[in-house]
Amino acid sequence: MDFILVLKFLLETFQREKISFALIGGFALQASGVTRTTRDIDLLILSENSQKIKDIMLRHGYKLIHESEDVLNFLSDKIELGRVDFLLAHRKYAIQMLKRAEEKEVIGKEFKIKVLRVEDQIGLKVQAGSNDPRRLHQDMADIEWLIKNNYPRLDIELLREYFRLFDRETELHKIIEEIRYVD
Numbered sequence: 001m002d003f004i005l006v007l008k009f010l011l012e013t014f015q016r017e018k019i020s021f022a023l024i025g026g027f028a029l030q031a032s033g034v035t036r037t038t039r040d041i042d043l044l045i046l047s048e049n050s051q052k053i054k055d056i057m058l059r060h061g062y063k064l065i066h067e068s069e070d071v072l073n074f075l076s077d078k079i080e081l082g083r084v085d086f087l088l089a090h091r092k093y094a095i096q097m098l099k100r101a102e103e104k105e106v107i108g109k110e111f112k113i114k115v116l117r118v119e120d121q122i123g124l125k126v127q128a129g130s131n132d133p134r135r136l137h138q139d140m141a142d143i144e145w146l147i148k149n150n151y152p153r154l155d156i157e158l159l160r161e162y163f164r165l166f167d168r169e170t171e172l173h174k175i176i177e178e179i180r181y182v183d
Helices: 003-016 027-032 047-059 092-100 119-132 132-151 156-165 169-182
Strands: 022-023 040-047 060-069 070-074 081-087 102-106 111-115
Touching: 022 027, 027 040, 027 102, 027 111, 040 047, 040 070, 040 092, 040 119, 047 060, 047 070, 047 119, 047 132, 070 132, 081 092, 092 119, 119 132, 132 169, 156 169
Parallel strands: 022 111, 040 081
Antiparallel strands: 022 040, 060 070, 070 081, 102 111
């Protein structure tokens, strides 16, 4: 996948169409200092823009491979266009995440794009690991890294809220205690 080509297309098109979005997934992690390979681009958009997104992506050669009230997944037959996934913000937490997103440089300094704040990336990972146990180990490793490397700047109350939503407060408490013990 040619990430530069696809991100340039998405950024220019969404700015022209006035579609608010933020990077999530692997690129958001990279913008927050987690080195991880990724095979796709993941974005958070308002659900009210889902039809616009479908029209844009289909018009540019992507196939819609999955659609639900929460996600749109697109794949192109052209290797350079790859896969692009959209998380649809329609619940209060995701809408607030999108509003809090901050511009960061990604792919070196190639692009300046809104990226979810670290707390919100953690919130999505708590949800993903709770919904799909196969992801739990990798998501927890990412969560621990994000918390340990951003601890002084984090909104701990927001993190507690995310963990509480999935009845996982003890995991957050354990990570925080390990940080305090090391310091």
